[in-house]
Amino acid sequence: MKSPLEHLHPEAEDGSVVLAQLSDPHLFADRNNVFLGINPYDSLSAVLAQLAEESGVDALLASGDISQDHSAESYQLFTNMVDNLPLPVFALPGNHDLPSHMHSVLGASPVHYQRRVRMGNWQLLMLDSTVLGIPAGHVPLSELRWLQGVLEASTDTHTMVALHHHAVPTGCAWLDQHSLDNGAEFLSLLARYPQVKGVVWGHVHQEMDLMHEGIRLMAVPSTSIQFLPNSRGFVLDTQQPGYRLLRLGSDGSIDTQVKRLTGHEFVPDPTASGY
Numbered sequence: 520m521k522s523p524l525e526h527l528h529p530e531a532e533d534g535s536v537v538l539a540q541l542s543d544p545h546l547f548a549d550r551n552n553v554f555l556g557i558n559p560y561d562s563l564s565a566v567l568a569q570l571a572e573e574s575g576v577d578a579l580l581a582s583g584d585i586s587q588d589h590s591a592e593s594y595q596l597f598t599n600m601v602d603n604l605p606l607p608v609f610a611l612p613g614n615h616d617l618p619s620h621m622h623s624v625l626g627a628s629p630v631h632y633q634r635r636v637r638m639g640n641w642q643l644l645m646l647d648s649t650v651l652g653i654p655a656g657h658v659p660l661s662e663l664r665w666l667q668g669v670l671e672a673s674t675d676t677h678t679m680v681a682l683h684h685h686a687v688p689t690g691c692a693w694l695d696q697h698s699l700d701n702g703a704e705f706l707s708l709l710a711r712y713p714q715v716k717g718v719v720w721g722h723v724h725q726e727m728d729l730m731h732e733g734i735r736l737m738a739v740p741s742t743s744i745q746f747l748p749n750s751r752g753f754v755l756d757t758q759q760p761g762y763r764l765l766r767l768g769s770d771g772s773i774d775t776q777v778k779r780l781t782g783h784e785f786v787p788d789p790t791a792s793g794y
């Protein structure tokens with residue numbers, strides 16, 4: 520198992536850090552498999568190709584649901600795909616991931632599967648919010664204690680926290696049954712530390728961007744299927760796959776933008792009623 524990457528040195532002279540976040544590729548062992556009308560290998564390939572054209576990106580974060588079929592091969596496929604990027608890549612688990620396979624494959628690959636990295640005046644803290652066997656999330660007491668310990672010891676370091684599950688409702692009733700079940704406790708802990716500037720997550724397959732007690736909360740579209748915002752039941756959205764760019768200023772500011780693939784190449788199955 521490789522040792523963690525402790526420090527990442529940002530490229531920009533002004534000390535800002537540019538992070539790209541992608542989420543929820545839902546890959547299969549077989550790259551020809553289609554997921555509700557979209558081939559997730561093809562859509563992730565297209566997202567990575569567009570990301571490779573972005574200038575100044577310092578690192579890539581994949582915020583869970585790397586796999587749809589839990590196979591070791593799907594993780595190997597992911598590592599092969601991101602290996603072509605000239606960037607450090609970080610990954611954390613989602614509810615569709617199988618931690619044992621994810622840990623063994625990513626641990627032996629260039630992808631970093633770790634909890635913390637320092638980047639200039641910033642640090643990125645990556646949490647495991649998964650609960651084996653259910654789609655909802657939970658930040659266990661051990662993770663909350665670890666988070667508190669790191670934040671107590673780094674009051675002068677701007678902080679971005681990343682996890683898979685959403686800590687506030689999306690407005691989609693079906694998805695909000697599967698949110699972080701202790702989101703309020705998690706956010707109230709973070710709000711005690713003014714150096715925490717933002718939280719990013721995946722899971723919801725749609726964009727979110729709001730302020731909560733001084734913390735910016737952001738969700739990113741999936742690289743595969745999209746969920747229609749504000750829908751009571753399961754409905755797929757025809758918006759294209761995407762990713763998020765985050766420019767983290769040395770003064771603690773966050774400048775962020777969601778980018779999607781152009782065109783209409785990836786069309787979900789209009790009859791899909793769940794997955």
Ligand SMILES: [Fe+2]
Pocket residue numbers: 543545584613615722723724
């Ligand atoms: Fe997902």
